[in-house]
Amino acid sequence: MSPPSPLPAAAELTGIRKAYLRPDGSILVEALRGIDLRIESGEYVAIMGASGSGKSTLMNILGCLDRPTAGGYRLDGEEVADLDDHHLSRIRGRRIGFVFQAFNLIPELTVVENVEVPLFYQDIHRSIRRERALAMLDRVGLSDRTSHRPGELSGGQQQRVAIARALVTSPAVLMADEPTGNLDSSTGFAILGLIDELHASGLTIIMVTHDERIAARCERVVRLRDGLIERDEPGGGAGKRTSRRPGDETLARDASAWFAASQARPTPIADGD
Numbered sequence: 001m002s003p004p005s006p007l008p009a010a011a012e013l014t015g016i017r018k019a020y021l022r023p024d025g026s027i028l029v030e031a032l033r034g035i036d037l038r039i040e041s042g043e044y045v046a047i048m049g050a051s052g053s054g055k056s057t058l059m060n061i062l063g064c065l066d067r068p069t070a071g072g073y074r075l076d077g078e079e080v081a082d083l084d085d086h087h088l089s090r091i092r093g094r095r096i097g098f099v100f101q102a103f104n105l106i107p108e109l110t111v112v113e114n115v116e117v118p119l120f121y122q123d124i125h126r127s128i129r130r131e132r133a134l135a136m137l138d139r140v141g142l143s144d145r146t147s148h149r150p151g152e153l154s155g156g157q158q159q160r161v162a163i164a165r166a167l168v169t170s171p172a173v174l175m176a177d178e179p180t181g182n183l184d185s186s187t188g189f190a191i192l193g194l195i196d197e198l199h200a201s202g203l204t205i206i207m208v209t210h211d212e213r214i215a216a217r218c219e220r221v222v223r224l225r226d227g228l229i230e231r232d233e234p235g236g237g238a239g240k241r242t243s244r245r246p247g248d249e250t251l252a253r254d255a256s257a258w259f260a261a262s263q264a265r266p267t268p269i270a271d272g273d
């Protein structure tokens with residue numbers, strides 16, 4: 001009997017290069033110089049390295065926010081390196097949830113409207129958008145802040161809104177660039193507890209960070225240096241079941257259940273394919 005065919009990787013990069021060009025087309029910086037990386041579905045991976053080593057550049061490519069200059073990228077089995085902007089943004093909207101260091105919430109919108117934003121692009125009925133956004137905010141423990149503006153929230157609360165926004169489309173992968181970078185230590189710790197729970201519920205997590213606490217909790221640490229992978233090794237959380245830590249409960253309550261429920265819910269996408 002032949003062995004079962006392996007599942008497609010969540011993300012598979014081969015020979016990825018990225019050069020930033022000058023207006024005249026000459027190379028300004030070679031930010032990535034040949035990256036081979038396979039991330040399995042369900043993994044929790046931290047991407048680390050010195051400032052300027054190429055982490056954000058790599059994350060932007062992984063997240064379909066930017067295209068490589070050369071190389072292949074298969075996202076969940078689909079080749080995406082050469083897609084045009086329109087197709088790239090559609091893939092991004094359906095498969096990937098993003099969290100940024102600076103939260104990137106829209107200040108004029110309320111909390112619940114911010115969480116609804118990604119659903120706008122999926123042509124989902126207004127009442128369903130609102131229902132899903134409220135459910136997601138409940139799950140990150142922010143039911144009592146839904147009509148606030150982002151400026152009226154603490155940093156940790158803003159990042160929880162950003163996580164709710166990232167997950168409202170039920171993506172397969174959560175990507176984050178320095179999600180704890182703007183948070184004090186204990187707030188950052190609580191956000192990490194929420195991310196642990198999401199990982200335990202089956203979400204693939206790829207995170208750029210300088211935070212060694214993340215390296216201590218994730219399964220795998222990929223270290224970049226000058227646009228190349230310098231080391232790829234198990235993180236402190238490898239082989240260990242995620243366990244609750246004191247203080248995580250308020251943020252992470254029922255995360256597994258809600259994530260499973262949000263995954264199971266049919267996505268009424270009405271944009272033609």
Ligand SMILES: Nc1ncnc2c1ncn2[C@@H]1O[C@H](COP(=O)(O)OP(=O)(O)OP(=O)(O)O)[C@@H](O)[C@H]1O
Nearest residue numbers: 020028029031049050051052053054055056057058
């Ligand atoms: N838009 C751009 N145009 C030109 N060069 C860029 C651009 N973005 C990044 N670079 C250069 O590419 C290299 C990698 O940058 P990148 O932002 O990926 O680093 P990083 O590892 O995320 O650093 P940090 O930890 O400081 O965020 C750096 O030398 C940077 O100066």
Ligand SMILES: [Mg+2]
Nearest residue numbers: 055056057177
């Ligand atoms: Mg960066």
